[in-house]
Amino acid sequence: MQKVLPSGFLPEKFAAVLADLRKAVGKEYVFSDPQWDLPAYNDAYLTTPAELHQPSAAVAPANIEEVLKVLAVASRYGAPLWTIGTGKNFAYGGPAPRKAGFVVLDMKRMKRILEVNEKHGYAVVEPGVSYIDLYRHLKKIGSRLWIDCAAPAWGGVMPNTLEHGVGYTPYGDHLMMQCGMEVVLADGTVVNTGMGALPNSQTAHLYKYGFGPSMDGLFTQSNYGVVTKMGVWLMPEPRGYRPYMFTFEREEDLEAVTEALRPLKVNMLIPAVAVTAGLIWDAAVQVRRSDYYTGRGPLPPSARQKMKRDLRIGEWNFYGALYGPEPIMDNTWEVIRDIFMGIPGAKVYLDADRKGEAAWEYRKKLGMGVPNMTEYNLMNWIPNGAHIDFSPISPVTGPDAMRQYALIRDRCDAAGFDYCGEFAVGWRDMHHIFCLTFERDNEDSKARANKLFGELVRAASEAGYGEYRTHIDFMDQIAATYNWNDRSLWRQHEKLKDALDPQGILSPGKMGIWPKTMRKEVKA
Structure with missing residues (x-):
């Protein structure tokens, strides 16, 4: 990595910034060596050249007093900061800044x-x-x-x-x-x-x-x-906890599952976030693609069928849980079971049926708030796997679910990627999380992933579906889709930015919100 500076900074000015930051937090918590320090602030799952997001330095305050000192330094020199927490925002840019030359404000030492x-x-x-x-x-x-x-x-x-x-x-x-x-x-x-x-x-x-x-x-x-x-x-902690899983055999069952789910969620018979996971999502935490297919293109039906038999999963796999006293769970379970088992081919599983199986165990843990790392096994689906996540919001209806699924699946097939997705239903919305998995050491794979992601943004927004969160490379593109009434919402965002941060030192470009000092440059 070559050393970079914030835009408009000469080496002498930036050296003064670093000197003042060291006085603020201690020299051991200012990182500026491009070979040894700054690679830790790269995006591990980038699809564009690393140079586009290479920081000039990073600073790690230990408390609010040191944060105030860091902001005073940034304000004095006009140095752009990029704030991160734990730095684990993988699939969305990780700890990397929006643009090259920004100083990462690393908050992970503040962990009380x-x-x-x-x-x-x-x-x-x-x-x-x-x-x-x-x-x-x-x-x-x-x-x-x-x-x-x-x-x-x-x-x-x-x-x-x-x-x-x-x-x-x-x-x-x-x-x-x-x-x-x-x-x-x-x-x-x-x-x-x-x-x-x-x-x-x-x-x-x-x-x-x-x-x-x-x-x-x-x-x-x-x-x-x-x-x-x-x-x-x-x-x-509730009086009782009972996780469950239903599997469904056909792609088109997604419509019936989603239609059945909506009234159960709205009426709070299913109190937690409810997830309908696709075949590959459930398979990839347990097996590799090469275990079933070594060719190019989408998995053939024969491989999908064998995978379903071996792992006892469906094309769609619904996860939910019951909470509370046993009599309440029993009564609620009868309603939920009867509704989902009314879908032809459905199978139901409880904890005793699937103990020890990776996909089941990590879902069971998440349903009771037990942190784990099993889902990162998804990256083992292909060699040197990495991912960026495309996450449009949808109404909780069967036709919308199928429309979004087809929109993404068909473009995945054409681009040579597997569809790996899940639908997570909250209060009145459905997050469609598509895990776009690519080979991190393969330039062609990265380029195709980047192109596909941009195509999905355009196609989804044209269909009326907006992203709720995104990778740093696509923040401007997605912000531009929220353009009703001549970008009236984003113009208010910019007014607030100018009022609260007139120098534009805090995370410039976050979610497509640029300070006035950079707007012309970005639009050009």
Whole structure:
């Protein structure tokens, strides 16, 4: 890697930035060597040249006082910062900055669990706290509270929430379960949101909205401030937990499954995030593609059938769970079982039927908030696997599910990739997560993946489906699809950026929100 500088910086000016950052946090926590330090801030799953996202340096503060000092340095010199939490946002850019030359503001040293309130069911965490950190802490103190985790245990509790991430228990909408933030603005102002703005507040992490406009959402998927503390609601351990799985034999069963699911979710008979996983998603955590097919192009029907028989999975595999006292679970189970078993060819499994099977065990753990790393086995589907995730939002209807599935599957087939996807249903929406798996050491595979992703963005937006989250390479393209009324929403985003961060030092380009100093350059 060659050394890069922020745009417009001469070496002497950047040397002064580094010197002041070392005074702020200590020299051992400022990283600038392009050979030994900065590769840790590369995107592990990039489809474009690494030089496009190479940082000029990274700085890791240990507390809010050091964050304030770092922001003061950045403001003094106009140095662009790119904020990360745990740096594990893989498939979306990982720790890499939006543009080459940015200084990574690495928050992973701030990893204190500041409070666990057993009575009211919440925790207060800093940006570097991972799911496994919080889980282990709760176990250590003998808590009866469950966390809700994303699939990878090493992900950050706060960073995932700020990216609108989801989990798998009834507390799976992470932003909904967030309550109260501490935020540092670009000018060094520290803000407590909601009820936390009240001195000596007794309800800072109990009531989300406070008095006046609710600000918390402004600091999610944005670059308006640096969040340094967050409250997160935790689920009291239920009286009972009963995970289950249904398998369905045909591709077209996705329509019936989704139609059956919607009323069950809306009426809260299924309280947790409900997942319908495709054949390859369930297979890839257990086997490799080459175990069943070594040719090019989509898996042939014969390979798919053998895989289904060997692994006892379907073309679609629905995962859910029941929570609460046994009589309540029994009554609810009768309704759910009868509805899904009404789909021809459906099979049902409970824990005793699938103990020890990788796909089942990690879903069972996620449903009770136990962090694990099994889902990363997906990368073993092909040699040197990597992935970027395409995630359009859909209404919870059978026709919409089939339309999205066909839109992505057909383009995958044409581009030479396998469709590996799942549909996760929340309150009124359906996240369609397509895991675009490619060979990270194969330039042709990376180029085809990048091209396919761009095509999917265009096709989905034309069909009325928008992305909720994306890789750093596609932020501008996806932001441009949210263009109703001459980009009125994004123009408001830009006004807020100019008001809160007039120098544009905080994460320029995050979600396509650029400061005024860079807008002409980007549009050109």
